[in-house]
Amino acid sequence: MRRNKAAIFGLAIMAIFLGLAIFAPVIAPYSPDEISSAGASPPSWQHLFGTDDLGRDVLSRSLYGARISLSVGAVAVVIALLLGTLAGAVAGYYGGWVDGSIMRAVDVMFAFPSIFLILAIQAMLTPNIYNVMFVIGLTSWMGVARLVRGEFLRIRQLQYVEAARAIGCGDLRIIFRHMLPNAQGPIIVAATLGMAGAILTESALSFLGMGVQPPMSSWGNMLMDSQAYMRDAPWMSIIPGLLIMVTVLSLYFIGEGVRETLSPKERHAGS
Amino acid sequence: MLEVRNLSVNYYVDEGTVNAVAGVTFNLKEGEILGILGESGSGKSTLGFALLRLVDRPGEIVSGEIILNGLDILLMPERELRRVRGAQIAMVFQDPFTALNPVLTIGEQIMEPIVLHQGVKRGEARAKAAEALRAVKIDPARIDDYPHQFSGGMRQRVVIAMALACRPKILIADEPTTALDVTIQAEILALLREIKNQFNLSIIYITHNFGIIRQLCDRVVVMHRGAIVEEGKTHLVFDQPKEPYTKKLVDCLRELG
Numbered sequence: 001m002r003r004n005k006a007a008i009f010g011l012a013i014m015a016i017f018l019g020l021a022i023f024a025p026v027i028a029p030y031s032p033d034e035i036s037s038a039g040a041s042p043p044s045w046q047h048l049f050g051t052d053d054l055g056r057d058v059l060s061r062s063l064y065g066a067r068i069s070l071s072v073g074a075v076a077v078v079i080a081l082l083l084g085t086l087a088g089a090v091a092g093y094y095g096g097w098v099d100g101s102i103m104r105a106v107d108v109m110f111a112f113p114s115i116f117l118i119l120a121i122q123a124m125l126t127p128n129i130y131n132v133m134f135v136i137g138l139t140s141w142m143g144v145a146r147l148v149r150g151e152f153l154r155i156r157q158l159q160y161v162e163a164a165r166a167i168g169c170g171d172l173r174i175i176f177r178h179m180l181p182n183a184q185g186p187i188i189v190a191a192t193l194g195m196a197g198a199i200l201t202e203s204a205l206s207f208l209g210m211g212v213q214p215p216m217s218s219w220g221n222m223l224m225d226s227q228a229y230m231r232d233a234p235w236m237s238i239i240p241g242l243l244i245m246v247t248v249l250s251l252y253f254i255g256e257g258v259r260e261t262l263s264p265k266e267r268h269a270g271s
Numbered sequence: 272m273l274e275v276r277n278l279s280v281n282y283y284v285d286e287g288t289v290n291a292v293a294g295v296t297f298n299l300k301e302g303e304i305l306g307i308l309g310e311s312g313s314g315k316s317t318l319g320f321a322l323l324r325l326v327d328r329p330g331e332i333v334s335g336e337i338i339l340n341g342l343d344i345l346l347m348p349e350r351e352l353r354r355v356r357g358a359q360i361a362m363v364f365q366d367p368f369t370a371l372n373p374v375l376t377i378g379e380q381i382m383e384p385i386v387l388h389q390g391v392k393r394g395e396a397r398a399k400a401a402e403a404l405r406a407v408k409i410d411p412a413r414i415d416d417y418p419h420q421f422s423g424g425m426r427q428r429v430v431i432a433m434a435l436a437c438r439p440k441i442l443i444a445d446e447p448t449t450a451l452d453v454t455i456q457a458e459i460l461a462l463l464r465e466i467k468n469q470f471n472l473s474i475i476y477i478t479h480n481f482g483i484i485r486q487l488c489d490r491v492v493v494m495h496r497g498a499i500v501e502e503g504k505t506h507l508v509f510d511q512p513k514e515p516y517t518k519k520l521v522d523c524l525r526e527l528g
Binding site for chain 2 (some may be wrong): 168
């Protein structure tokens with residue numbers, strides 16, 4: 001129960017952030033690129049979150065940055081889920097050498113320090129937000145694959161899968177209609193945690209200058225911009241930093257909440 | 272109706288090869304209930320699965336013929352095999368608690384073989400599913416309920432309705448009452464007898480329970496360690512068992528009353 005309160009809190013925060021991101025053009029007091037003061041000014045009634053070194057309103061940039069950061073996170077996680085679910089489902093359903101080769105590929109991907117892989121790919125491609133989404137998605141599907149494979153190994157033992165075969169269902173029908181819906185719980189958990197991870201990765205990439213490119217704002221590149229002014233204009237780094245932290249925490253709370261409602265065992269042991 | 276010749280199934284495990292079904296030959300006559308009797312590990316369930324080529328790794332059907340309407344099931348391409356499964360030969364499973372998919376309504380599950388095999392519209396399939404429910408004495412109004420809303424005995428009826436949906440000629444029942452209470456067992460057995468007549472079915476009934484075989488089956492095949500040790504009319508096998516193994520089984524049953 002206590003944890004579920006956290007999940008509801010997380011859900012509420014995410015709903016608010018999503019609303020703010022969607023309605024950013026309506027809510028934002030300034031255009032994100034508009035220079036509305038001379039140099040960095042601290043928070044005031046004109047600029048609730050202050051302005052950055054170029055005199056741009058931090059609140060407005062945060063709102064527009066939320067659009068970028070959240071959509072990069074969402075798209076990246078969808079890509080990772082699609083890839084991971086497919087790989088895990090095929091591996092878990094067919095087993096044998098198919099399973100062996102897919103899971104070895106997963107191991108290899110895991111063994112690769114993914115931030116360097118992402119940086120290398122980003123260095124070759126033009127760093128724009130679409131590439132950021134794809135690259136994060138393509139390097140974060142392995143956890144989902146392992147999870148889905150495990151679920152499929154479990155579900156394949158159940159009689160309704162045998163029953164589906166006995167009425168003449170083909171493999172694809174069994175995988176997508178009979179097995180996948182029964183694996184959805186852990187996949188939802190993985191999605192929320194994965195989105196938190198993707199948002200962090202996007203921030204890290206943008207911080208390193210390999211992610212979202214200026215003048216477009218994301219929470220990550222706002223942080224990067226603030227590096228040199230950490231002492232003189234701390235609000236420039238505190239605001240996007242807090243936003244990232246609160247978002248990631250909220251997503252973790254949601255993931256934990258879903259996990260807990262799904263596993264009755266933990267619910268008993270935990271309370 | 273269904274002829275099985277020299278069927279063998281092996282399991283390849285770490286310790287070596289287990290010959291779970293060892294050269295089994297029998298036939299199923301039209302309109303009869305054939306019992307397959309054997310203790311746990313005798314290969315009777317593996318035999319049942321093998322009849323529809325449902326044996327999974329690490330098991331493998333290594334030899335034999337299963338002739339249905341002049342065609343060998345073991346030689347069929349996958350596509351053709353799928354047209355046999357559920358349409359001509361259907362199966363009822365041991366555990367009604369896991370034989371139904373928890374995320375689909377019972378209606379969706381009964382409609383599935385109908386849609387797969389008869390290519391009819393959803394509305395028509397739904398009507399047929401309702402009819403199948405009526406045949407197993409479940410109120411068709413419950414067609415949109417989920418499996419967890421039914422008791423074990425009711426679920427087994429749903430499983431039977433699913434098997435009957437396409438009006439197969441042959442039903443393979445693998446210990447369908449083992450997981451149920453004795454009173455529910457009796458109901459399910461009565462139901463099987465009834466649908467057998469109503470749908471003109473031939474049934475292969477797999478069990479370790481000689482009592483059920485006696486009540487239900489016209490003929491019985493006794494399996495021991497993967498092979499058939501005795502075969503014949505149920506009352507003959509029961510009254511005058513020829514093989515020592517069958518004698519032992521019969522004695523056990525008599526002692527239990």
